[in-house]
Structures are given as structure tokens and as C-alpha cells.
Amino acid sequence: xxxxxxxxQNATVDSKFRPRSQSATFLQVLLAGAVAVxxxxxxxxxxxxxxxxxxxxxxxxxxxxxxxxxSANDLYSSTVINQMYEGLLAxxxxxxxxxxxxxxxxxxxxxxxxxLTYTFKIKxxxxxxxxxxxxDGKGREVTAQDxxxxxxxxxxxxxxxxxxxxxxxxxxxxxxxxxxxxxxxxNYDTPVEGLQTPDSHTLVxxxxxxxxxxxxxxxxxxxxxxxxxxxxxxxxxFLNNPVGTGPFVLEKPSDWVRxxxxxxxxxxTYRPDTYPSEGMPGDAEKxxxxxxxxxxxxxxxxxxxxxxxxxxxxxxGLKGNFDWVEIPKDNxxxxxxxxxxxxxxxxxxxxxxxxxxxxxxxxxxxxxxMVDPVLGKNxxxxxxxxxxxxxxxxxxxxxxxxxxxxxxxxxxxxxxxxEAFKNPNVAFSLEEAKALLxxxxxxxxxxxxxxxxxxxxxxxxxxxxxxxxQAMASIGVKVKINSNTWPxxxxxxxxxxxxxxGIAWGADYPDAQNFLQxxxxxxxxxxxxxxxxxSPEFDKAYEASLKLPPGAERTKLYxxxxxxxxxxxxxxxxxxxxxxxxxxxxxxxxKWTEVANDYPKYIRIDAKKRAxxxxxx
Amino acid sequence: MVPILIGVTFLTFMLxxxxxxxxxxxxxxxxxxxxxxxxxxAELGLDRSLPEQYxxxxxxxxxxxxxxxxxxxxxxxxxxxxxxxxxxxxxxxxFFASIAFCIGLALFAVYGRGTMLDRGTVVxxxxxxxxxxxxxxLGLQYILAFKGGFFPISGWDPSWVDRWGxxxxxxxxxxxxxxxxxxxxxxxxxMDEAFxxxxxxxxxxxxxxxxVYAKHILKNAMIPIITVIVIEMPFLITGSVLIENFFxxxxxxxxxxxxxxxSDFPTIKAFTVISAMTYMVFNLLADVxxxxxxxxxxxx
Numbered sequence: 001x002x003x004x005x006x007x008x009q010n011a012t013v014d015s016k017f018r019p020r021s022q023s024a025t026f027l028q029v030l031l032a033g034a035v036a037v038x039x040x041x042x043x044x045x046x047x048x049x050x051x052x053x054x055x056x057x058x059x060x061x062x063x064x065x066x067x068x069x070x071s072a073n074d075l076y077s078s079t080v081i082n083q084m085y086e087g088l089l090a091x092x093x094x095x096x097x098x099x100x101x102x103x104x105x106x107x108x109x110x111x112x113x114x115x116l117t118y119t120f121k122i123k124x125x126x127x128x129x130x131x132x133x134x135x136d137g138k139g140r141e142v143t144a145q146d147x148x149x150x151x152x153x154x155x156x157x158x159x160x161x162x163x164x165x166x167x168x169x170x171x172x173x174x175x176x177x178x179x180x181x182x183x184x185x186x187n188y189d190t191p192v193e194g195l196q197t198p199d200s201h202t203l204v205x206x207x208x209x210x211x212x213x214x215x216x217x218x219x220x221x222x223x224x225x226x227x228x229x230x231x232x233x234x235x236x237x238f239l240n241n242p243v244g245t246g247p248f249v250l251e252k253p254s255d256w257v258r259x260x261x262x263x264x265x266x267x268x269t270y271r272p273d274t275y276p277s278e279g280m281p282g283d284a285e286k287x288x289x290x291x292x293x294x295x296x297x298x299x300x301x302x303x304x305x306x307x308x309x310x311x312x313x314x315x316x317g318l319k320g321n322f323d324w325v326e327i328p329k330d331n332x333x334x335x336x337x338x339x340x341x342x343x344x345x346x347x348x349x350x351x352x353x354x355x356x357x358x359x360x361x362x363x364x365x366x367x368x369x370m371v372d373p374v375l376g377k378n379x380x381x382x383x384x385x386x387x388x389x390x391x392x393x394x395x396x397x398x399x400x401x402x403x404x405x406x407x408x409x410x411x412x413x414x415x416x417x418x419e420a421f422k423n424p425n426v427a428f429s430l431e432e433a434k435a436l437l438x439x440x441x442x443x444x445x446x447x448x449x450x451x452x453x454x455x456x457x458x459x460x461x462x463x464x465x466x467x468x469x470q471a472m473a474s475i476g477v478k479v480k481i482n483s484n485t486w487p488x489x490x491x492x493x494x495x496x497x498x499x500x501x502g503i504a505w506g507a508d509y510p511d512a513q514n515f516l517q518x519x520x521x522x523x524x525x526x527x528x529x530x531x532x533x534x535s536p537e538f539d540k541a542y543e544a545s546l547k548l549p550p551g552a553e554r555t556k557l558y559x560x561x562x563x564x565x566x567x568x569x570x571x572x573x574x575x576x577x578x579x580x581x582x583x584x585x586x587x588x589x590x591k592w593t594e595v596a597n598d599y600p601k602y603i604r605i606d607a608k609k610r611a612x613x614x615x616x617x
Numbered sequence: 618m619v620p621i622l623i624g625v626t627f628l629t630f631m632l633x634x635x636x637x638x639x640x641x642x643x644x645x646x647x648x649x650x651x652x653x654x655x656x657x658x659a660e661l662g663l664d665r666s667l668p669e670q671y672x673x674x675x676x677x678x679x680x681x682x683x684x685x686x687x688x689x690x691x692x693x694x695x696x697x698x699x700x701x702x703x704x705x706x707x708x709x710x711x712f713f714a715s716i717a718f719c720i721g722l723a724l725f726a727v728y729g730r731g732t733m734l735d736r737g738t739v740v741x742x743x744x745x746x747x748x749x750x751x752x753x754x755l756g757l758q759y760i761l762a763f764k765g766g767f768f769p770i771s772g773w774d775p776s777w778v779d780r781w782g783x784x785x786x787x788x789x790x791x792x793x794x795x796x797x798x799x800x801x802x803x804x805x806x807x808m809d810e811a812f813x814x815x816x817x818x819x820x821x822x823x824x825x826x827x828x829v830y831a832k833h834i835l836k837n838a839m840i841p842i843i844t845v846i847v848i849e850m851p852f853l854i855t856g857s858v859l860i861e862n863f864f865x866x867x868x869x870x871x872x873x874x875x876x877x878x879x880s881d882f883p884t885i886k887a888f889t890v891i892s893a894m895t896y897m898v899f900n901l902l903a904d905v906x907x908x909x910x911x912x913x914x915x916x917x
Contacts (some may be wrong), residue, residue: 063871065690160656162648165653238693239691257867258699258700259867261772305865311863319770484638485638487638487642489638491642512713
């Protein structure tokens with residue numbers, strides 16, 4: 001009571017002291033000061049683009065972890081690694097379907113008649129980047145022994161490389177060497193039967209069995225050549241001190257500001273490597289052959305910024321701070337014409353921007369645990385659930401229409417993809433779904449337990465899961481959502497504890513085998529066959545296809561496998577996503593590729609045009 | 618302090634082992650076979666018994682050597698020192714400016730309690746509090762940086778000279794975000810003191826109002842204010858994940874979130890121990906400050 005009284009009294013007494021004008025002045029001064037400091041520090045009147053700046057500015061959606069090819073397991077790290085390191089083979093920049101060509105190999109490999117021996121001739125005169133790891137600081141010539149060393153690093157269990165799968169069980173004696181290293185009975189000088197170097201520039205690879213995908217995996221960053229001297233000098237810090245042969249070089253470790261930006265410079269000792277002189281029909285008209293025969297790279301500097309949030313990435317992209325940028329889901333309607341989804345809005349077109357749409361070479365799906373006593377044993381039940389899921393609506397709602405309804409596991413852009421194929425179990429029909437459910441022994445879902453759907457905890461994944469739950473509810477199937485962190489999610493799948501789960505698979509290389517292996521019983525979880533699908537008929541076709549080179553016979557087997565999984569429905573096939581990018585008018589030679597990350601060396605920047613257009617953005 | 622540290626580390630260890638997922642599966646990659654997962658598990662030391670793993674953790678605490686991150690294979694000590702500079706550059710100026718400003722404004726509000734200044738302050742603070750932090754970040758970034766061009770949209774420069782240009786807008790946002798809760802708490806604390814008997818006595822003695830506020834009310838209000846500040850202080854270290862992510866500031870907040878998402882236990886362990894020690898140090902600091910502002914509090 002006394003406190004309340006004193007409040008009234010003091011309010012009356014103190015009101016005459018109220019420093020109204022003083023506080024207003026103080027706030028005004030503070031605000032004016034803050035604005036003045038901000039303007040002074042940021043220098044907002046400075047021209048942002050210089051017409052002599054021939055740099056390529058790109059943005060990554062996640063942080064780069066390290067720059068060791070043996071750990072190039074995520075897209076963002078491997079994208080940067082690919083600018084500094086090279087392997088024996090690479091993809092032709094312009095040709096589609098994707099075609100391999102020699103990189104550090106002199107020519108495509110000579111393959112023995114039985115398909116078990118590959119002989120590579122290595123290009124002469126290719127030098128590693130200049131680095132303090134070498135006696136005189138000058139990069140030495142690459143030899144065949146360097147490849148043997150680099151590939152052994154993948155197998156060495158102490159390196160915990162995520163890339164060993166490309167050679168696991170494939171090269172004679174390599175697995176045995178890895179076991180001996182683990183038991184300290186071998187070292188890097190111990191020979192491996194399947195990796196021989198008859199001379200300094202010849203590498204002979206002997207396989208344990210036919211492996212037609214070998215050429216593809218040799219184009220992956222994992223198989224890049226590294227300098228043993230650098231690994232020895234830097235030890236575990238080798239991941240921060242890259243020494244490769246690629247077109248760009250990290251001049252000093254401080255050029256990589258962790259979780260922020262990586263600046264690479266043109267490699268002054270880069271090997272002769274020219275822009276392709278042949279492309280696809282229409283490439284010449286698009287100006288994609290204007291630089292034919294010119295020495296690569298075409299830019300002097302390459303800057304990768306790392307921005308994990310969509311909005312700052314998008315805004316920086318529109319301002320020209322990046323030379324191209326992906327369109328985020330939330331900004332799609334502001335960027336792409338509602339009338340014609342293949343065109344951008346006039347406002348952006350007037351600023352010199354253009355739209356690129358390229359298939360992402362992936363498949364999103366909902367997997368069923370095939371060892372589950374209810375789901376795994378009832379094909380009709382899985383088919384009913386598949387037919388109750390409307391992937392077209394899903395694509396419209398959650399991908400802004402940026403996707404193609406998947407009919408099978410293999411996406412467009414990869415051999416054996418058949419646009420005409422229509423999976424009967426993908427066609428949305430509630431009536432047919434209900435009929436199938438009744439036929440499966442569960443009319444209107446009666447008798448079914450409540451299923452558990454495992455998904456990730458982010459809002460987009462959660463919304464997608466809700467969509468699935470509603471779709472299943474429409475035929476009487478009850479599903480409960482469990483949200484997980486990525487490690488929890490993976491553990492549940494790999495331990496066969498996930499009953500139903502939503503996930504995606506992106507291509508490692510452009511061969512349908514990379515997708516079809518996800519159904520091979522010997523790859524069952526914790527291998528890549530996450531659903532533990534097991535079909536002797538599928539396995540027989542898969543094993544037969546592994547022995548065949550690319551061609552009609554193999555494609556026929558691929559399509560047979562696709563038909564088996566379409567019928568068995570271990571997955572609800574959802575979408576093949578499309579990538580939408582806005583490209584600035586000063587960018588030349590832009591032809592997007594999902595499987596090769598060495599594209600920056602082919603890009604041309606018109607610095608004068610950037611200064612002219614960019615400073616107006 | 619040692620029992621607290623042991624308790625925190627034991628709890629972290631058990632929580633990670635119960636709910637953290639299997640890191641070997643995570644780091645073996647999407648193609649890994651069961652054998653490869655086993656190899657990774659052995660390399661990470663996860664094939665050892667739980668007591669052995671915990672003892673290894675205790676050894677790491679004692680030696681301050683947390684090794685390398687499982688996710689990035691980077692040295693954890695470097696990850697922390699790299700991130701700490703960025704985080705403190707972001708948080709410290711906004712934090713201390715906010716404390717000074719909010720205490721000042723709270724004093725003015727109490728001084729003019731019941732007036733438009735006081736009521737307006739409370740209403741504005743409640744308004745500021747009820748808007749999501751994302752609205753400030755997205756809105757101010759869009760208006761002041763993207764549209765207005767007054768600040769860079771995002772970015773970072775490791776140079777201690779050139780980094781500040783990238784920090785002005787994040788500072789403003791952090792400052793604005795802290796206004797609502799800070800002013801309301803400080804106002805309440807100061808208001809509690811303003812009507813104590815000793816204040817009435819001071820006035821009765823004829824002391825000038827500024828002396829009453831500065832020497833009596835504020836000084837006595839400092840004990841709860843210091844408590845509030847100390848509770849907020851770990852924010853200086855862990856940073857603001859949202860601000861760091863939206864403005865591309867490579868601080869510790871983002872590093873911690875990535876470690877949690879990746880089940881990167883060595884990094885999580887290092888952060889947990891550092892956070893626990895930070896809390897303990899700041900609590901000790903609070904005790905020292907209590908004795909400085911109030912002679913009745915004695916350190917024993």
C-alpha cells in the first residue's frame with residue numbers, strides 16, 4: 001500500500017523534472033551519429049564493379065569443409081576442390097549426353113579384351129602448383145606413381161575417406177593393402193598388384209572384375225592426383241594447403257576465410273588446355289563456341305562466397321555480386337513469369353538477366369522399409385499408397401512447379417531415361433488406390449497399424465511430410481510423422497528402423513547404374529539400398545548389366561530393372577528436380593552441368609559490360 | 618567448479634550417446650557398406666566402451682586438446698579461435714552499447730514514470746518484443762542494404778581494419794533486438810529500488826534528484842542488473858546464429874549449429890566445456906562485481 005502511494009506522490013513531484021527536451025536531443029544525436037558512421041564506414045557511393053576486373057564471382061549454399069580430394073564428399077567442397085585438382089578424365093563441357101574426355105590422361109584408356117586391364121598414358125609436362133612443399137618451391141612434373149599414391153590415400157583407413165567406395169573391391173590387391181596398412185604391415189611404398197607403373201607416365205589398372213563405371217568414377221574429385229610431398233609436409237593440415245594441377249590455385253592459406261570466402265587465382269603453370277571447338281547443335285548460335293581453341297581458364301580470379309541463407313544469397317545475386325544465382329523457392333514468383341514458367345519477369349530481363357533451366361539429375365522419393373512385416377510383404381498396399389500420392393500437386397506446392405513427376409528412379413539427362421514411360425503406380429487416382437487397398441486386405445485402411453514416417457526437422461521437410469500424411473489419410477491409411485536431425489534420420493534408415501522415409505538421391509555420374517544400384521540386394525542398408533529391396537530377378541538383371549558396355553543391350557536391361565521396381569514399388573517416386581538460375585548479361589559460355597564441377601575455367605566475363613550493367617543494379 | 622564441469626560433461630556425453638545418432642553412418646558417406654561403417658567407427662573411437670570414451674573426453678578437457686572435427690577434419694582449436702574473433706566483433710559492441718543505452722533509458726523512464734515518456738517506452742518495448750527477430754533481420758537487410766544500398770547485404774573481411782563496414786547493420790539489428798527485453802527488465806529493477814525507504818530518506822535529506830538516482834537507486838539496482846547481464850554474457854561467445862547466417866559472419870554460433878546438425882561430437886564437446894567454463898567464470902565475475910557495488914556482499 002505504501003509503495004502505491006509513493007508512486008503517485010513521486011510521479012507528481014518528479015514530473016517537473018522530466019527531461020523531455022534533453023532525451024529528445026540525446027536520441028537525435030545518437031541516431032545522426034549512427035547514420036553518419038554507417039555511411040562513412042560503408043562508403044556507399046563507391047563504384048562496385050571495375051571494368052578491368054576479370055574475376056568470376058560465385059556463391060555456394062553451404063560452407064566448404066576442407067580442400068582434400070580424399071574428403072570431397074559434399075557438393076560444395078568438391079566444387080572448390082575441382083578447380084585446383086584434376087584427375088585422368090573429365091567431362092566435355094559442351095556435349096550432351098555427358099561425354100568423358102582425357103584430362104591428365106594423354107588419351108582415353110586402352111582396355112583389354114576381357115575388360116579387366118586399363119592402361120592410361122599420362123600427359124607429359126603437367127606440373128603441380130608451385131608450393132613450398134617442393135625442394136625449390138616449383139611444382140614438379142606429375143607421374144603415374146602420383147596416381148597410385150593418391151588412390152592409396154582413399155583406401156588408407158586412417159584417412160577415413162568417404163571416397164573409397166569408387167575403388168572398394170574393384171582394384172586387385174587394394175583392399176588387401178588397406179587391411180595391411182591398418183595392421184601396420186604395409187605402407188605407401190608397398191606395391192599393389194592392381195596399380196602398376198611400367199614407366200613414369202604409364203599407369204596400368206588391373207581390376208577384380210569388369211567395372212564399366214571406372215571411367216566415370218575417375219572423373220570424380222576423389223580420384224584426383226595429389227602431391228605426396230605436400231601431404232608429407234602439411235600432414236593433417238593438407239586439407240588447408242591444396243597442391244594440385246588444376247587451372248586455379250590457392251596462393252596462400254589466408255585466401256580461404258573459413259565459412260566466408262575462398263579466393264583462387266589463375267594457375268600460372270597450368271597445362272595446355274583449350275576451350276572445346278565442338279558442341280551440340282545450337283551451341284554456336286548461342287555463342288558457346290566463340291572461344292574455341294583458347295587457352296583456359298578464361299578468368300584471372302575465382303571467388304567462392306559461402307552464404308547459407310537464401311535471401312542474402314538472392315539479394316547479392318540480383319545486385320550482381322555473384323555472376324549467377326539460383327532462384328529461391330520464396331522468390332520464384334517475383335523472378336519467373338506466371339504466364340510462362342520458362343521466362344523471367346520483364347523487369348529482370350531489362351537488367352540483362354537471363355534464365356537457365358537444367359535438370360538436377362536427381363530423384364526424390366518416399367521409401368518403404370522392405371523388411372517391415374506389413375509394408376515389405378504387401379505389394380498391393382505399397383501400390384495403393386503410391387497411387388494416393390499426387391506428385392504433380394506436390395511439385396506445384398513445394399517446388400513451385402520446378403520438377404518433373406518421376407516415373408522411375410532414373411532422371412532425364414541420363415542414358416536409358418525414357419520420356420514415354422508411364423509408371424501405372426505413379427498415376428494419381430484415389431479410386432484406384434482405394435480399390436488396391438481393399439485388394440491388399442485393408443479396405444478403407446481397416447486392419448492397418450499406424451505407420452511411422454521419418455523425415456527431417458526443417459519446416460520444408462515437415463510440410464512435405466504433412467502432405468504425405470494427408471494423402472494417405474484420404475484412403476484411410478494413418479501415418480505419424482517423426483522429425484529427426486540428419487544423423488538421427490540416417491541412423492534410423494541404416495539400422496532398418498525407419499518404416500517410411502522421404503529422401504533424395506543425386507547422380508554421382510551420368511550412368512543409370514548409379515540409380516539402379518539403390519535396389520541391388522547386396523547393397524542393402526547400411527549400403528545405398530536404403531529400403532533393403534530384394535528381388536532375385538532384379539539382381540540377375542543388375543549383375544548382367546554390370547558386365548555390359550554402354551549400348552542397346554545394357555539399356556534394355558536398365559529398362560527391365562526400372563519396370564521391376566515400378567511394379568514392386570519399394571519407393572513412391574516423387575520428382576526429378578529442375579534447377580532455375582538467373583545469369584547476368586556479362587557472363588559468357590554459360591552451359592550448366594550437374595555432374596562436372598570444373599565449369600569455371602570455361603566461363604568468360606565481359607568486365608566492361610559488368611561495370612556498365614552492374615553499377616546500375 | 619570441478620563438480621559442475623564433471624556434471625556438465627557427463628550429461629553431454631550421455632545425451633550425445635543416447636540421441637546423437639550414429640556418427641559413423643553419417644561420416645562413412647552414402648555409398649558405405651557395413652564393413653566401411655565399421656572401419657570409420659573404429660577410426661573415430663566409437664568401438665570402445667562408453668567408460669573408455671568418457672575417460673578420453675575427460676583427458677581432452679584436462680589437456681585442452683579436442684583434436685579435429687569429425688565433420689570437417691579441421692582442428693577444433695582453430696575453428697574456435699577463427700570464429701571467436703568474428704563473433705566478438707559482432708556481439709560485444711552491440712551488447713555493451715545496448716546495456717549502457719538501456720540502463721540510461723530505463724532510468725529516464727523511471728524518472729518520468731507515469732508520463733508519456735515512460736508509457737511510450739513500455740509500449741514500444743512490448744511492440745519490439747512481440748515482433749519476430751527474423752522480421753527485423755529480413756526487413757532491415759532488404760530496406761537498408763538491398764534497396765537503400767547504405768550497407769553491404771552480407772559479407773566479411775578478416776582484416777581488423779576492414780571488417781567493420783560489414784558489421785554496422787548487424788550491430789543495429791542486434792541493438793534493436795535487445796532494446797525490448799533489456800529496457801523492460803532494467804526499468805522494473807530500477808522501479809523496485811526507486812520506492813524503497815532509503816530513497817525517501819535521501820530525498821528528505823534534500824539530495825538533488827540526480828544524486829538520488831545515480832548514487833542510491835542505480836547503485837542498489839546494480840545487483841539484479843549485474844545478474845541479468847551475467848546471464849546474457851554467454852551470448853557474447855555463442856553469438857547470434859541467425860544474424861551470423863544472414864550476414865555471412867563466420868562466427869561461433871554457425872559453427873556450433875553445424876556441429877549439432879552433423880553429430881560432430883568432438884566439436885560439441887569443446888563447445889560444451891567452453892560454455893560451462895564461461896558461465897562459471899562470468900558467475901565468479903558477478904560475485905566480484907557484487908562486492909564492488911555493494912560492500913555488504915563479501916567474498917569468502
